[in-house]
Amino acid sequence: MSTSRTDADRMRRRELHDAAAGVTGPRLLPWTTQDGNPCYLSTNGRGYLSSLADSIEEVQLDMGEELLGYARQVVAPGAKELSAVEYRWLACRLTEALTDALRVAESRGDRIPDPSEPPGL
8 A cells, every 4th residue: 555645745746746847737637527538737836736636546456456456356376256246346347447547647747857858948
């Protein structure tokens, strides 16, 4: 499990990352529109919506980590066999968790500067 951080710790880490990276511009948010389209926030890395997005990303990753722990127990040698419905439920939840994790990775990756580009561009 990950170590729990305070809001101040998360905000400070975000500020340090964004300052070092020179981040400005749209940020991919960890939620979508009702139609499933991506949501972006034009931000400098600060503000209520950025903090909310950071908090939601942390919850998504923590939930995925807990689900992965459960899945490891289910597939461990000697584990009690589940029904087809239970395996399907687990597969659906793992799919959701992976989708969330990939979205967080994409969002964070978009905020890492391209080393081939001069700073400030």
